[in-house]
Amino acid sequence: MQILWNRNQWAMGLTKMIRSSIMVLVVALFCAWTTECSYAASDEASHTVRPAAVAGRFYPNGTEDLRKTVRTLLRDASGVDVKETIRGLVSPHAGYIYSGIVAAAGYRQISPSIRTVILIGPSHQFPLKGPSIDLVSAYQTPLGDVSLSQLAFKLCKLPIFESAPEAHKTEHSLEVQLPFLQVMLKDFEIVPILVNSGDPRALASVLAPYIDNSALVVASTDLSHYYSYERAVSLDRICISAMTNAEFSCMPLCEACGKQAVMTLMHIAEFKNWDAKLIDYKNSGDTAGGKDNVVGYASIAFVDRKERSQTMKSSLSDQDKKALLRLARSAIEARLLDGVKVERPEPSPILNEDRGCFVTLHKTGRLRGCIGTIEPVCPLVECVEKNAQNAAFKDPRFLGLTADELSEIDIELSVLSVPERLNYKNGEDLKRQLRPHVHGVIMSRGIYSSTFLPQVWEQLPDKEQFLENLCVKGGMPATAWKDPATNILVYQAEVFGEKDFK
Incomplete structure (x- = not known):
């Protein structure tokens, strides 16, 4: 003014x-x-x-x-x-x-x-x-x-x-x-x-x-x-x-x-x-x-502020999980193969809920793409379809997926709970509150932010190593997690993949 x-x-x-x-x-x-x-x-x-x-x-x-x-x-x-x-x-x-x-x-x-x-x-x-x-x-x-x-x-x-x-x-x-x-x-x-x-x-x-x-x-x-x-x-x-x-x-x-x-x-x-x-x-x-x-x-x-449940609100049925996995694969195939259409599941209350999700692609056991949406900004079916294509073709760490690779790809989905702010006094207090293999973590400080899904605990089971790597991923000092001015949110994920149904 x-x-x-x-x-x-x-x-x-x-x-x-x-x-x-x-x-x-x-x-x-x-x-x-x-x-x-x-x-x-x-x-x-x-x-x-x-x-x-x-x-x-x-x-x-x-x-x-x-x-x-x-x-x-x-x-x-x-x-x-x-x-x-x-x-x-x-x-x-x-x-x-x-x-x-x-x-x-x-x-x-x-x-x-x-x-x-x-x-x-x-x-x-x-x-x-x-x-x-x-x-x-x-x-x-x-x-x-x-x-x-x-x-x-x-x-x-x-x-x-x-x-x-x-x-x-x-x-x-x-x-x-x-x-x-x-x-x-x-x-x-x-x-x-x-x-x-x-x-x-x-x-x-x-x-x-x-x-x-x-x-x-x-x-x-x-x-x-x-x-x-x-x-x-x-x-x-x-x-x-x-x-x-x-x-x-x-x-x-x-x-x-x-x-x-x-x-x-x-x-x-x-x-x-x-x-x-x-x-x-x-x-x-x-x-x-x-x-x-x-x-x-x-x-x-x-x-x-709402007090949220410590567990996921609801569990997807096997039928819902299979439908979402088929949606993810067909969304990718539709971009690579002539005549293939996206197979969207029949509407249901749980699939139309606004949820965050990540789609992860593995090729012969190695990461081949992973992109997602943390906040619940759209229905779950839209989230899966959009992020399946993003993981296949827009992950900046990899070249776009090709049709020849389709048979070697395994798809894994992570359906997320709503993130909750975690208040902590210092680094030791933060470590006490984190739950390995349960919590996904979002860290932000100023213009910098990053997240690790709960699955990352499998590679980084030590809490300090987990947090230090999360800091570095987001362009923050490795010790930023110890400062309560760094914003921490946690969420949970329901994780399932094509391997679970073979």
């Missing part, structure tokens, strides 16, 4: 005395608009309404035009559907023509039972010593007034907060969230907080006790600013990975104007045991601008 106000644009030719006088005036003004929050909070009877500052620029100024725009965005938004109740959202704050469709992807899924929304966003134009709460009676948009919660006045009596009315007066990062909330919720109040310095963990620890099932926390931010399309996507991928995997050590690499707000939400998620899920990502090159200088936008949901 470009800064709209610059205190350093002094007129040329002013004398030293005049410059000094002006600086004194600026300091006086700064002190005037920054007040102790506890003092401001004493006047809870204030009926000041903050008027809309960016209506007509960031979103339509007319009531019906705005309502229609928001409803159209909510209708047309796509992205991942979140089944759990959304407790927190990372949401963009650019003009609706640019980021509205991404914001809508998250807001269309919030619970109608929400009564309090804690809005945390960056102060783009004014420096702040700490988090600032705007102590007005309400925020106004063309859709009406949104009242401040009494929680705002209660929080503002705490020493961590200040009140800087001038910072809130023209700031758009919180205001642009309101029309979406006004359309989605019938009766709610807000706690408007601006940040651009301070300790996000300390702020999170103050807010967390007040967050119950009727509350929603929104962290307002855009991502990288004014890079080429390809560069922006690369940078934003780092940022999104850090946000969704709770990788606080990688947040310094994240380019986001609302980084402090997002880190506050990430720490709240840590305290409340929430998981993060990416709903949608786009940049202005995808929505309403050119691709030379783009701005990135993401919608990320935070939801209650």
